[in-house]
Amino acid sequence: MTPGGNAPLTATRVTVEVTALKPLNVSGLLLTEAGKARSDADLVFRDAPKGPGVAHRPAARNAPAAITVDTAALPREIGKVVVTANLDHASDTLAGTEPTATVRDSITGAVLVTFTPRRLSRETALVVVELYRRGDAWKVRAVGQGYANGMAGIAGDFGVSVPSRASAAPPKPVGPPAASPPLAKVTLDKGKVSLVKGGSVSLEKNGKPLLSSVRMALGWEPARQGRNIDLDASCIAYDAQRERIETAWFMKLNVFDGAIAHSGDSLTGEGSGDDESVTVHLDGLPSEVCGLVFVVNSFSGQKFTEIRNAYCRLLDAGSGQELVRFDLTHSEPMTGVVMCKLVRQYSGEWVMTALGEYVDAKTARGMVKPAAAML
Template structure:
């Protein structure tokens, strides 16, 4: 197909695959006659993978797929636009040609394909649209680009976008513009600096000291990765030091908590996380069964893994006689940035396995 061309759809259920040599975030927006979504529920993407008649999935061979069941699309929806934005911060489509392939979702046969030509400074674009015309469904090649990423597309089509640089719109939410952030329990910080998401590698350092006159205590730091349905994708701990193709790595087990500095650290390459990972929960457990009331100065801190600069710190100011604590969570927003929220919630669990359910509930 060429830009602006259209074809009638010969299938009721169609799948639109969007692929490129680089990592893309693909989404589908259900638009009413006014060209806007009816609500944010009409925005379908990795963190909200299902809408009325439209679903998002990650394709096995790379790329993402938006599937449209035209028979299930509500009467008030005139078109579904399929968009793509670049996952890497600051990257443009110059030299990168994404391809949209429209298939019959039931038998896999290809109905059409479209590669937008001559892309330059765009960081996001509308690839194709599935639309109604005189009671029949058609597909149109679009290729319209945006220089302000997925947020530009979302705003254009009526999705409410939370601007990280405008704290007034999000009470209690802060960013990294003023330097290191010290969080209180349940406070959230957007990992945004100078209006740009921080998508480099970060390191979560966790530390503790034995309480006064207590014996050394063996605590274990772990991270659990979740998908948008709050189901565990994988977990990284002292018995599994690397997961998700190396996107998350554990420093190894510290058996005592003795000494200054972080006792255990977990490095996360945010840009390398697969799209199905939308949430991370960092937890600490007392494998030996000692209670957190025997621990002093437990904390977690997020650092820039390249420079070692401390970005965010959360000190536990109270303890409970339990064996597990959820320290913090990192959540991926649809606009691409990550947010860190301090948790400080105690549970009875001596291993990371016992943390999976309560940590999922905390997302």
């Protein structure tokens, strides 16, 4: 199977094995039609190996770790079972591990489908495949959605409140176990969020997407002396394999039939407020768009050490309300900076992450590959 591909399940009881070049933790999540777990009990893994219709099988000498699903025994409100994988050490990435899912008929052992995600790099956890209900039938879909924040990110997306339970191998006993605090998910529930480099915020409020159209605005101060500073803001759209699909920049102001629209080129940064902006209608993006990266380049050639007060901010495109702000607090002697990214999570929500990573490139063309590596 290829990413996004699906096939009918020809067996009622199936086993999803996940193999890799390193030992993996394999988990199963029972989800409702809304894409959320009902409670922590819907996470089935090594330390909680049984759920209604779902069971975890530990790795043995001749068999990899697996999740077995009896679709006939699943509660009616469960519309999907997601199979995930992560490495024993939470900080280890899946680069070069080549995890492969093999879906078998649990009774006969016959292979129904196989799937190997492509181009894993900085991911530490992975949604491998999903089994989902269509009417009275069940199908399997190849997913391959990676997470850089491990099982905590996956569990947070699907509403499991204590993600650390399945995120790493159990430590050797050295005394009484210490309680692990749940990881807080930053949302817009409390209003505007100020991000620091590496910080992330989910674009949802009270558990629901807050808005469907956003504007990413960027600003900087003009040069005090010498040549004018001509910075260019751009938005690069990528698919699930980190391949560029389109770029909205001063040479192409509208892409995807206006779903992404650039405000136009500012040559000097003169005037107060934002200098350039990109409006994104999230609901209008093609389904293959999984990530947007916002970059700024010094077309006039000055290094960012010569540029003052660069920032980006995310606004509600309808009301103009500022939602998120990221001010660059340091600079490097380069001509490009990857400001932030918007990534569509497997659950459908969008998450913004402040990056602030510098690259030597004077136009968006030179940012495509380095920005892809940061998704």
